[in-house]
Amino acid sequence: MKTLAELFEHTLKDVYYAENAIVKALPKVSKTVKNTELKKAVDHHLEETKGQIETLKKVFKTINVKPEGEKCDATDGLLKETDGLMTEAQGVALDAGVLAACQAVEHYEIARYGSLREWAKVLGNEKAHVLLSEILDQENAANNKLTNLAVTAVNK
Template identity: 65%
Template sequence: MKTLSDAFEHTLKDIYYAEKALIKALPKVHDAVTGKKLKDTIAEHLEETKGQVKTLEQVFKSIGKTASGEKCDAIEGLIKETDGIIEEASGVARNAALIAAAQAVEHYEIARYGTLREWAKVLGHDEAHDLLSGILDQEKAANSKLTNLAVSTVNQE
């Protein structure tokens, strides 16, 4: 990478890979958690993530590129950590630990989307900026929902 445009495209491929990896990983998390609210939250976020992949494809199109992913070591590590929780945790600790793992993913995504949005603005990619802002708002809302669920219910158990 030598230019901001190169960094933008690389990071866009990174988050595209990450979102597609999450589509594969979230059903396992859904199966591992207990409680209707938490199961519903994970299921809703899976559907939202599928929509985000489609939105990212629009972002690629808006900058004249074909949507493609590049392996994202960060998301691979976060998924591996989540798999470890599923294998090792039990009882009430499992839900709490899986919410924490999900929030680690959300924080990663918030950082990536915030950066991408600002780079899109600087690079004059107005449509990409708007689309990425929408995804960023969704990720922040998902994180807030997880926090509220943890504080109001799961951590109390």
């Protein structure tokens, strides 16, 4: 990669891979957590993530590239860590640990979508900028919801 456009495409493929991996992982997370509000939040984010994948397909269209993922070691690592917590943690530590792991995934996504959105703007791709802003807003809202759950219920 030598240009911002090439970096944009590479990172777009990275988040496309990540979102698809998250869709595969969230059902197990939902089945594992005990707190009903956390379970609802995970289930809601699963549906939201499916919508984000569709939105990413529209972003790919703006650059005339076929939607495809490129292996994302960061997401794979975060999901592996989440899986480990679901296996090892019990009691209060289970929901608190899984919630924190979910937030780590959200923070990664927020960083990626923030960069992509700004690169789209610099590249003059207004449609991609708007679409990526929508996803970024959803990711920030999901993170805020998790923080609220941690403070009000899960970490008690």
